[in-house]
Amino acid sequence: MRMVDIIRKKREGNPxxxxxxxxxxxxxxxGRIPDYQASALLMAICLNGMDDRETASLTLAMAASGDSLDLSAIAGCKVDKHSTGGVGDKTTLVVAPIVSACGVPVAKMSGRGLGHTGGTIDKLRSIPGYRVDLSEQEFIEQVSRIDIGLIGSSKNLAPADKRIYALRDATSTVESIPLIASSIMSKKLCSGCDAILLDVKVGSGAFMKTLPEAQKLAETMVSIGKHAGKKTVALLTDMDAPLGLAVGNSLELKEAIEVLRGGGDEALTSLCLELSAWMLFLAGQGYLEPCRAMAQKALKSGAALQKFRRLIEAQGGDPRVIEAPSLLPGASHRREIKAQKDGYFAQMDAQSCGIAASILGAGRERKEDAIDYGAGIWFQRKIGDLLQKGDVIAVFYTSVPEKFKEAEDVFRNGLKIAKTPPQKRPMILGAAK
Structure with a gap:
């Protein structure tokens, strides 16, 4: 078999x-196949696509290129949740404790943030003492004991994806649904889960900007999951605006704690409850409506909050942050961002907000960049609110005040104040099952 023949076959549009x-x-x-031949095949795939069978085959081959996590020692159905990435997306911090409090084990490996999107592991790292690097045995024993564990990936999962992803970035072949889907799902299939809930973000702050693109990606990933024998569902959720009020690691953790305490942003709470209900449904806990009731009870009763406390304590973190969020990292400088005219808060472009938060120190452009865990943005007003000139829209936090101007310029470029209120966009835009 020769690589040049494979390239020619796909270049001509054949499966x-x-x-x-x-x-x-x-x-x-x-390393037997050089970058230039791999690049040629990726471009042929980008231009000519892959059918469902090819995409599933590529995903399984990438998943088999490295290690996998064996969760069979943990009793019960293990459901994984994956978000395709967004701004202010702290749902895992709320959903995992809710689902675990309902008796379904949550054994989740999460990633670090890159660019304008945040990562769950960076948020957890802002808890003093919290360990994200448990060994596989420690992780399994903890989940078996308390039904929850949230760690970073310490295994060599899907190394083929790491090599291919880096090449896609350098060869302008990122925007290919088969390549995006196989990248995401190859890692999910290594995670040891029995079922997968996908949260496919749609809008300016997401990778998929339009609903048709997101629907196609969702359907492709669900098809891959089913081909691999995993129960898989995808929800399409809005990411035109930041999710919730906080953007930045310790700020988002504070907001997640607020939601678990029964407060917080209503839209964020509603989405977390819906994601929780679908995870419970996939775990075989009943029809969707009873699962919604279970999730609401776990949140309202305080059981989910106590589960989050147990998680923090089990992984070496300081559980006092639940009652005293001031123990989380803070920033030494703040700046209020005020409305420059009267009108309705009509738009906050999520990508602009994410980039502004990253400039303040909340994100990284390269994996080796350091993060300021206290940096970020906290909104004081919500989209749709009527503003008067001088009203505080948001507060910026950073440890480097010289960053304020650049961040504010980017933020204001994505901000729109209008004479009429905006149309309300639903949080859940569709599904693929």
Whole structure:
């Protein structure tokens, strides 16, 4: 078998068989296939696409290129949740304790943030003492004991994806649904879960900007999950504006604690309850409506909050942050961002907000960049509110005040104040099952 023949076959728009796909993935992962040939195949895939069978085959080959997590020692159905990335997305911090408090084990590996999107692991790292690097045995024992564990990935999961993703970024082949779907799902299939709930973000702050694109990606990933024998559902959720009021690591953790205490932003709470209900449904806890009631009871009773406390304590963190969020990292400088005219708060472009928060120190452009855990943005007003000139829209936080001007310029470019109120957009825009 020759790589040049595989490239030609896909260039001419023909489907690749499993043997050809495995030959490419194995050869590129171990260095036998050079970058220039891999680049040519990725471009051919980007231009000509892949059918469902090819995409599933590529995903399985990438998943098989490294380690996998064996969660069979944990009793019960393990459901994983994956978000395609957004701004202010702290849902895992709320959903995982809710689902666990309902008796379903949550054993989740999460990632770090990159660019304008945040990562769950960075938020958890802002808790003093919290360990994200448990060994596999420690992780399994903890979840078996308290039904919850949230860690970073310490295993060599899908190394083929890491190599292919870096090449896609450098060859302008990122915007390919088969390549996006296989990248996400190859890691999910290694996670040891029994079922997968996908939160596919749609809008300016998401990777998929339009609903048709997001629907196609969702359907592709669900098809891959089912092909691999995993119960899989995808919800399409709005990311035109930041989710909730906080953007930034310790700020988002504070907001998540507020929601778990029964307060917080209503839209964020509603989305977290819906995601929780679908996870419970996938875990076999009943029909969707009773699962919604279970999730609401776990939140209202305080059981989810106590589960989050147990998680923090079990992983070496300071549980006092539940009652005293001031123990979380803070920023030494703040600036109020005020409305420059009267009108309705009509728009806050999520990507602009995410970039502004990153400039303040809440994010990283490269994986090796340091993060200011106390940096970020906290909104004082919500989209749809009527503003008067001088009203505080948001507060910026950073440890480097020289960053305020650049961040504010980016933020205001995404801010719109209008004479008429905006149309309300639903949080959940669709689903793929």
């Amino acid at each position: 690749l068989n499993d043997e050809e796909i495995n030959f490419f993935v194995e050869g590129y992962t171990d």
